[in-house]
Amino acid sequence: MWSHLKEKGVELPKITSGGINEKIKPVLSEMEEAGIRIDCDGLSLLEQKLNNRIDKLEKEILKKADCDFNINSPSQMAEVLFKKLKLPVDGLKRTKSGVSTAAQELRKLADQHEIISPILEHRELSKLVSTYLKPLPLLVDENSRLHTHYGLETTTGRLTSFEPNLQNIPIKGKYGMEIRRAFVAAPGMKLIAADYSQVELRVVATLAQDKSMLDAFTSGTDIHAKTASEIFHIPEVEVTHDQRRVAKAVNFGIVYGQTPFGLSQAIGISTEEAVKYIGDYFAVHTGIKEYINEMIAKAHKDGYVETLFGFKRYFPEINGRARYLAESEERMAINTPVQGSAAELLKLAMIKINSKLKTQNSKVETEKLARMILTVHDELVFEVPESRAEEIAKIVEDEMSSVIKLPIPIEVTVGVGDNWAECK
DNA sequence: ACAATGGTCC
């Protein structure tokens, strides 16, 4: 499907998507076995701290509601907010059972009642405690190491992580980094974190042969700033923080098969504005527009699309009468080659790096092994002897950025530290 | 045991 890209400078190794999956299985097993060391005391200290705050917030919320109810229950929360306190429901999303109390909706009510702010903070903190701080320490082995399990059964070719899921460890917010600080290197070792920057946008630029995007990545410009200059019709140097934020959402949306409504919801603008931004975007990015049309056409005609390495995803409903299902599958047809090819790049890099590390490790004693211990979609984490950290960081960076030859650079950011948060 | 709701990540 993508063989024509060869003339444009894309060189694929002799491996198929299925071949990659067979080759990565032993790599994943090794990573599962290796695990990652957790500072349980650190987590439990943070848990206590958050629990104290949660207690205070709970008292505050119940007092402001002037009744007793279960804050963790969306239905009871809706009852209190919209029946007892009579907060306005217009413009709020609804669920099957009533008015939504999702954080995104509650934020719209922040000015209406002082109960909203403590509720949002309570939600945030109780999420961190119940999903991460409490369960993770229960799962460590005798060496304080956490062993996730990796799965290969996704519709796009990405990996999954479960029991526990280590691919959704917090990073944003007030406490995200504090939690990542508890993912530590063993004594005498360092962690290395290496991630691809904007790999999905680089992949779609390549698949679509979109001139504007290829130029941006070749010259190393800030891709979101460039998009902002295109949709706001201003010079790149005049782009404001907020314009860049909007442009970033547009770029993300491209990869997702975005609709004006979806974009408007994502960044809180009107659908009219969203229509304008998307229209102006496609006026410049004709390659992307064509890519989208081609994937939709192919999915309708052949019933599937595929990734760079030939992974196929089928769309059984795309020619059916259910419009919603068909449109949903059209968006998947746009996204799957992008997300799936990016996943294949990372898998191939993992296979190559694992082999390289094996060669390197053959010279050292068991205690000084350099191991790949975690993968999070576009990021790899390693635990390596302190003395070899810089040398191995360089190897990882080189292997990741040269994993296959694209017409544009594949940039990699590498960081070394004593814990995951420090690797930036 | 299961669905609904909500939330974390890329």
Added chain:
DNA sequence: ACTCGGACCATTGTA
């Protein structure tokens, strides 16, 4: 009326 890709997991409430 409703909507942008891919996952996993905790809690509540119902069956």
